[in-house]
Amino acid sequence: MQVGYETALSPSGKLGVWWFIASEIMVFGCLIGLYVLFRVAHGGWNDQASHVNWRLGAINTLVLVTSSLTMILAFNAVRIERRQRAARFLLVTVLLGFTFLGIKSVEYTHELGEGFTPASGMFWSFYYIMTGLHGFHVLGGIILNLTLYITAVRGTLWSGNKSSRVEFAGLYWHFVDVVWIFLFPLLYLA
Amino acid sequence: MMEVADSHAQPAGFIRRYVFSTDHKVIAKQYLLLSLTMALIGGFTSYLIRWQLAWPETDIPGWGPIGPDNYNAIITMHGTVMVFFVAMPLLLGAFGNYLIPLMIGANDMAFPRLNMMSFWTLFTASVVLTISMFVPGGPAAAGWTSYAPLSDNPIYTGVTWGQNLWILAVALEFGSFLMGGINFLTTTLNMRAPGMTFSRLPLLVWMETTAAVVFLLSVGPLIGGALMLLMDRTLGTSFFRADGGGDPLLWEHLFWFFGHPEVYVVALPGFGIMLEVMPVFARKPIFGYRPMIWSTIAAGLLSFVVWAHHMFVSGMDPRLATPFSVTTILISVPFAILVFAMIATVWRGAIVLSTPMLFALGGLATFIIGGVTGIFLGSASTDIFLHGTYFVVAHFHYTLFPVTFFGGFAGLYFWFPKMFGRMMNETLGKIHFFFTFVCFNFVFIPLFLAGLKGNPRRIYETSSYDFLKPVQHIHVIATIAAIGLLIGQLPFIVNFFYSMMRGEKAVANPWQANTLEWTTDSPPPHENFRTMPIVYRDPYEYSVPGAPSDWIPQNEPPEPIYPISAAAD
Amino acid sequence: MKSNELTAESLDRSSIIIWMWLVGLLGAGMMVFTLPIPRIPTLLLIFGIAGFKATLVLRDYMHLKGEKMLIYAIALTPLLLAIALALVLIPDIVFRR
Secondary structure (H helix, E strand, O other): OOOOOOOOOOOHHHHHHHHHHHHHHHHHHHHHHHHHHHHHHOOOOHHHHOOOOHHHHHHHHHHHHHHHHHHHHHHHHHHOOOHHHHHHHHHHHHHHHHHHHHHHHHHHHHHHHOOOOHHHOHHHHHHHHHHHHHHHHHHHHHHHHHHHHHHHHHOHHHOOOHHHHHHHHHHHHHHHHHHHHHHHHHHHHO | OOOOOOOOOOOOOHHHHHHOOOOHHHHHHHHHHHHHHHHHHHHHHHHHHHHHHHOOOOOEOOOEOOOHHHHHHHHHHHHHHHHHHHHHHHHHHHHHHHHHHHHHOOOOOOOHHHHHHHHHHHHHHHHHHHHHOOOOOOOOOOOOOOOOOOOOOHHHHOOOHHHHHHHHHHHHHHHHHHHHHHHHHHHHHHOOOOOOOHHHOOHHHHHHHHHHHHHHHHHHHHHHHHHHHHHHHHHOOOOOOHHHOOOHHHHHHHHHHHHHHHHHHHHHHHHHHHHHHHHHHHOOOOOOHHHHHHHHHHHHHHHHHOHHHHOOOOOOOHHHHHHHHHHHHHHHHHHHHHHHHHHHHHOOOOOOOOHHHHHHHHHHHHHHHHHHHHHHHHOHHHHHHHOOEHHHHHHHHHHHHHHHHHHHHHHHHHHHHHHHOEOOOHHHHHHHHHHHHHHHHHHHHHHHHHHHOOOEOOOOOOOOOHHHHHHHHHHHHHHHHHHHHHHOOHHHHHHHHHHHHHOOEOOOOOOOOOOHHHHOOOOOOOOOOOOOOOOOOOOOOEOOOOOOOOEOOOOOOOOOOOOOOOOOO | OHHHHHHHHHHHHHHHHHHHHHHHHHHHHHHHHHOOOOHHHHHHHHHHHHHHHHHHHHHHHOOHHHOOHHHHHHHHHHHHHHHHHHHHHHHHHOOOO
16 A cells, blocks of 8 residues: 655545536536527527426426535535435435436426427527536436445445545535536526 | 555456556556557558649559548548547557656556546547448548538538547547546646655656646537537537527637647647656756746646637637737747757757657757747738648648657657567667658658648649649659658567567666656566655756766665655555 | 534534525525516526525535635636636627628
């Protein structure tokens, strides 16, 4: 076991996740920036934008924010070695993540049914790419958290310092939440 | 809480040791093999291109006739393969992965499994790209830059699947190097051996780390853009179509916002390799270590605000021309500092013209030509004449080729003993250098002249243009030299494989160099260092006055030696 | 494990308080949206609320509050860069034709 490094600046897992988040900020930041610029430049798109369901969007925001809470509660439980509690909160986070995707699917189904495809207009193109990419990231987070839940239940999460992965997964999950916190007003309320 | 990389025992079984390995040294060799294989494809496409341009009315031996449609596909594959599947895997994947842990005294990267995944992602990307060459409609044919609307709508190129697969391959490549970049950064920040402060890091590590940061921050918008392009092509959106409310120019902005930093992502490690080789074979310290670090950081920062110099004649807002000209001319300053510092490093040194040194010096010399010609392109007024001509082609070959191939070969000849435990043949190496250096210059200097005469790039032949009749002989000269350049790689291929199997066995430090990788065996054991090195010195203490030898390794304790307590927990 | 009990409560308490702020802000945003306020102030309020919510998550859930400068730098740099990119694109997107 190699020890005695020059002072590690921050735990490696944390640094790694933050670097990853930095590149994701560029992806979403650019898409959001482009959306804002195009929307301002092309007259507001209010006619197109009026067809999104802001009530479902608001519910989804509540779902995601709550899942952030349960994620941090899982992490808090890890810190004090309350293993079952941590596993339970991880599971709830996963379920809330699925709820988010479920509500999003309902929205998509309705919108596509009404004939609002990505090709229906620039607003819709941006709407689908931004929420689609975000949903893809939610799915990734669900898979990640589900894996952690399974290793927590099996016991393998608690050997060595693997349990710190809950914190790192949490960072990613909260980031996905932050992106949605901006997507919601941008797409649903503006 | 301190994270340490778990030191695994060497895994058993061929698959776990050599295929799905998490050992950074194995992964680096996988990247190396991939990049050299793709270089064969890239080199073959250059043969096709050059033959077509010299003798457009003939069929290319070993291939057949080339017309305007498949010419565009060939140049697209040439550029894509060379930048994304040769330069990146060679300079970052191979050298970065191999050397960063060794040079900082670590036993592996911070995330060994992520490292393995990054290689296999790139491998998948290259398989996707290869498949794209055989699908109906052929491979992507919109240039490696894939400008909209040419790339945006299949009716313009006739290519459907090929372009979509190209987007997928490039996206996978981006993912691969994102993973790698995260690894490089975290490893360099967290896993340096005791005493390896930032100001004792070898310059190659600084370069690789800066490149990783630049890549991480620049690739995001293009990932968004690539997704937008795919949606335009498959879902009927209009992100890059004016008739649907979008903007074709947006693609250029997004592409070059990444594309320009990308060339520095490639250039900096190439420089880093030259900077490791030069002090060793001049037996002199690096001149201006700190200014070089500041220049590297400055170049990295500035690289984000120069991109529109690729777009001076694109129809973008003309008010952007001046600011971007200013920033582009400005970025030549840190590079000039790097170049001058390199020259000063070897100036009056006890120069040994070994093969690595020849390639390093040759790379420096040719890069200077590339850099200087970049000034004409960076200034909007002159760029108006030169954009889209062979002047640009010659310029970027005089920058990318030196860093990728001169730098890459310098690195290969230099670190081959460490990587494979055997020495390469010096005679073959010198022959390889001679052919490469001479032929390379004879290919691309004439192309500057062709460009100045107005020869546009990306056209499949010049004979149908009267004003280009005077340059046709230039293309013939360039092609003959290009064939020489390709044939001149044979000594390297022979040398590389023969030496790997039958070369003279290498000692730990055949070059008497100071950096930490030379303190361990050639090749290093699985855990790199049997005992953790402790660093006391800068990396370039060569020919220190009064010292008993002309080189002092970084882990050599200072005089007098005090007992050091065992490496603490 | 008495100290554990106490720690669990106090750890979770601050997390739950943040959540309540977030929900409250969401509600406030919804109110602003549904009330007949003119467009510009509505937008400013809504995005201000969103910014505040994001800051809460970043600071308290992502622990940016107690983190080293390096992490701040890693988080902040891409944000500034993305904004810079958007600014440079204004002439071409907003003022085009």
